[in-house]
Amino acid sequence: MTAPHTGGCRCGAVRFEASAEPHHISYCHCSDCRRASGAPVSAFVGFMADQVALDGKALKTYENGPVRRSFCGTCGSPIAYVDERLGGQIYFMLGAMDMPAYFRPTVHAHVREQLPFLHMPDALPRELKTSVPRPDGQRPDGQRPDGTQS
Template sequence: MTAPHTGGCRCGAVRFEASAEPHHVSYCHCGDCRRASGAPVSAFVGFLTEQVAFTGKALKMYENGPVTRSFCGICGSPIAYVDERLEDHIYFMLGAMDMPAYFRPTHHAYVREQLPFLHMPDDLPRHLKTSVPRPDGYRQNGTQ
């Protein structure tokens, strides 16, 4: 499969399309992503914002420090996040992609916050903190 890559929310009120291959596919075990997704681990697909187009008018935003998470204002499906410290990047929830099986994560981030009962027996690299370095080392909730 090659670009474009499409996705959207559960009810179809929010749709997006990426015109290029992703630059980042990973798991995140941080508590903030866990709360935002409602899942024990999140997976993200990253693109440059200039490669992405949205359609629909139901996209809502929630800001938490430098991170803004988007979701459908109708069905509540989490869609993506942007981090003001990672200019020109957007990270979509893997589950929001139309063909999620195409995007294989390449590593795990924030494994120091991984739930102790969650076992993911793969050989992917594991980062104690972020897998995407932020310029100032700061992360939402004041942690790194």
Template sequence: MTTHAGGCRCGAIRFEAKAEPIHISYCHCGDCRRASGAPVSAFVGFRADDVAFSGEAASTYGAAPITRSFCGRCGSPIAYADDRLAGQIYMMLGAMDAPEHYPPRVHGYVREQLAFFHIDDGLPRMETITVPRSQGAQL
């Protein structure tokens, strides 16, 4: 069984997933840009039950239905969870120990992509979400 591990910059928070990722994507939305401080974010999604955290507890913020976590010591973004995606957690690609092992498979929220930022990788490009939310949920 493969273990997928990561953590924050200072090492106060660590995590491991004992199952394969369920989703890997880029997100170009303004909310993810602000949360990461980068022109695009990338995420590795797992079933929440397959992820175990160790070390310090992450700090959280956000407005329902989104909760984002980060290290309260070094400020590194760790993950986000969406109430409409029950049982799933999306780790920041940059928090993974070996991010090169998780090439994104799709671009999300390209309608909000910065005009000067282009990744010409041939991946599918979604105008909005890349993972369907529960019935009736909208972003």
């Protein structure tokens, strides 16, 4: 798999291109991603934002706390999310990639919120909370630096 990696929405009004390899590919089982995607589990491909060109006048955003999700205002396709705590990173929906089969997730995040009927029998690591540590000290296992659970 070599860059550039491209993708976009269903109707073509929003397009993006990453000029480098992704730094993170994961499944997310959190309820926020479920509601944003309309799917029982989401998958994301993470790039450094300065390596991405995103184009489309139809691009709309929705902000919820530190997370800003983008979608096509024409067809409604979810496109990406940016977490302000993860400066300089952008995570595209795996389904928005032109060649999604090239991006194999390497971890499951927020498995504490995984739907009980959803069975994904792979050997990937499973994090109780996030798979990408935030600067606020939250580790992938959901614990704070002092050992307490967040």
